[in-house]
Amino acid sequence: MIAFLLKRIANAAFVMLAVALLAFVIFRFFGDPVEMMVNEQATLADRVELRERLGLNDSFITQYTRFVTDTVQGDFGISYRNQQDVMVLIKERFPATFELVLVATVISLVVGIPAGVITAVYRESRLANILQLGSIIGVSLPSFVVGILLILAFSVSLGWLPAFGRGETVDIGWWSTGLLTPSGRAALMLPAISLSTFQVTLVMRLVRAEMLETLRADYIKFARARGVPAARVHWRHALRNCLMPVITLTGMQIGNLIAFALVTETVFQWPGMGMLFIQAVTFVDIPVMAAYLMIVSLIFVVLNTLVDITYAWVDPRLRDDTASAGGSNG
């Protein structure tokens, strides 16, 4: 188990170093950092001096090592666009994205699990067919289209909910939360629903597939034969055995949700990390782009590694080298 643990951690570290290399190459070679930082009146001597001070004359390896060391210490440099520390910018924006992703995840579980159970248990019923159709439509609707349609319906036509911004926020330490004010909660509704559409269908399809498998198991037949009420068999005995993969999926999808939040944030003008990134892309603000790439990848890799380790801990067969090397998904 320890060997497996070390191997997985080494693997994750390798991936992060590769991502860092990518971020560094983007940072260093697309657009000259010196040209981005100095103003028009800077003399040639100023530029040479800045180039030396930034260490841009050192060898590639030295620069890359320094980039990695700085990054590990949370130093992503200074934004080209507004001359602020990138880490401060991200710290400011992180709570907004996190709350959005959190609420979207909760919605996906609260809606997705019951829908999955219903479609599996009452397979031929009209409700199940409607839910099934809804799930394939949900997979096919781009999240920005969902967002736009929600705005058209609930903000423009009905005027019930705000279409942009975060509403009022309350600061708790450095964390600013919109969950504690009515306007903050109202502003969160539409973005969270539109971000969760895809996730809901994913959870629902997974629960359905798992339930169909579990319902054939002997212990379910036995429970039925023993006279356990159907509802209890379905919602307690069967569902419990389906929850592990759902937890895994939810964990692994959080990275994807954070990335996809940038689309939702653009639609709803939500002041999160994703908006920061998209603005950075338009202004070629490379330190911000590199930092966002690193942070999202880090969350992604850490969650995946945790899931792998948990699985190996639960199921010793997976500690085998061969099983983890290729076949994590087909």
Place this chain on the structure above:
Amino acid sequence: METPPALTLTPVRKARLSRIRESDLWFSFRSHPSAIFAVVVLLFVTATAVCAPFITPQNPYDLASLELWNSEIPPIWAADGQWPFLLGTDTQGRDILSAVLYGSRISLIIGFASVILALGVGLALGLMAGYFGGWVDNVIMRIGDVLLSMPFILIAILITAIASASLPTGLKDVLAAPILIFAIAVPSWVQYARTVRASAMVEARKEYVQAAKLIRVKAWRIMLHHILPNCMTPIMVAATLNFGLAILSEATLSFLGVGMPSDQPSLGTLIRIGNQYLFSGLWWIVVFPSIQLCLIVLSVNMIGDWLRDALNPKLR
């Protein structure tokens, strides 16, 4: 013994046709109304997109055909709708139906091309990794691991952003479509490579491959003629589902403003433009491109879902 070739040819052809008509796949297709519906919709959308220049009242790219007094006309069924603008016009007098059909063309082409590119690269690298093993396998699969450890959409955005930042302004718009195709293909080849690699590893150890190696059949020939046909089923399903994903990704990138420019708009670009008029009551500018995009992706996904079930031996 001599038989005229015409006599042998016709039965073969007939057999082929009836082989399709009597196959399980065709039977499954006929008994799934949703699959038939999806194919009909997709064929209709593709046909109207291909024939767009012949059926649309105007060329939305041609600025000379736009008349400003035709701007902001609502759809034909509204009180002040006007012929021939069936779905209304935008603020510059551009016919929405024409724009949607031309936009679908671009979306379909980019989606299709990126799937083909990813398929080609993924199959080639996957076969090599599985067949040769060793360091070739290691390098290819490590690159794949790194790509999969970043969210799909993020890689695509970064590639388009870097490409447009480093290209001169003149070339940027010309190369927008190839850049998008490349940006969507880069994160998606890994899936094909992994699938093919797994079967190639199994097949490469089998006796017939060993025998072929022994009589010095060339490596690429073994890979293409013996190993590849054995793993086409999962690849076809993945490719169909990825076609839908590719169209979605293209639309998302264009919506975010890093995809197709507004003078050659794809569906995503049209939605981005329409999004600016969301609060001014001009709902038709954004709604119709959205509906078209959803229809395309929905039908592709329905075909993919049906194909996955139909080809899955466990479900028969």
